[in-house]
Amino acid sequence: MDKLTALLAGLLFGAGITLSGMVNPMKVQNFMDIFGSWDPTLLFVMAAALAVTYAGYQLVLKAPRPRFALAFIIPSLQGIDERLIGGAVVFGLGWGLTGFCPGPAIASLVFGYWPSVLFVVAMAVGMMLARHLFLGTDETKSGG
Numbered sequence: 001m002d003k004l005t006a007l008l009a010g011l012l013f014g015a016g017i018t019l020s021g022m023v024n025p026m027k028v029q030n031f032m033d034i035f036g037s038w039d040p041t042l043l044f045v046m047a048a049a050l051a052v053t054y055a056g057y058q059l060v061l062k063a064p065r066p067r068f069a070l071a072f073i074i075p076s077l078q079g080i081d082e083r084l085i086g087g088a089v090v091f092g093l094g095w096g097l098t099g100f101c102p103g104p105a106i107a108s109l110v111f112g113y114w115p116s117v118l119f120v121v122a123m124a125v126g127m128m129l130a131r132h133l134f135l136g137t138d139e140t141k142s143g144g
Helices: 001-021 025-032 041-060 082-098 102-111 114-133
Strands: none
Touching: 001 102, 025 041, 025 082, 082 114, 102 114
């Protein structure tokens, strides 16, 4: 049941970002072009996502336990460290330069758009490289 739920959540996410146009890298790049052809629609997508996430967390965390797990898993790391900042910088640079972030890039694969294929391949290589570089950390050993 948990795999079906994950599949349905992924399909809903993919449909949402496709309908909102976020699988189009030019929409994202135009959002970041404040002094050029600025497109503010990404603000509305982000605001809607934050509202739904906030409401979802309020509802879900009132339950004694998750529906498909024994307990809620809350991250143990609470601070801001070099790895978090470095990851955010790499994510932001990749998003700004290509117009893709992981979710929309994967969702756009169904359109056969070669830049999204290239992005997903580069992302997978980057993930494998990061796993190799940080192999000695507790997070990598546990699969996180």
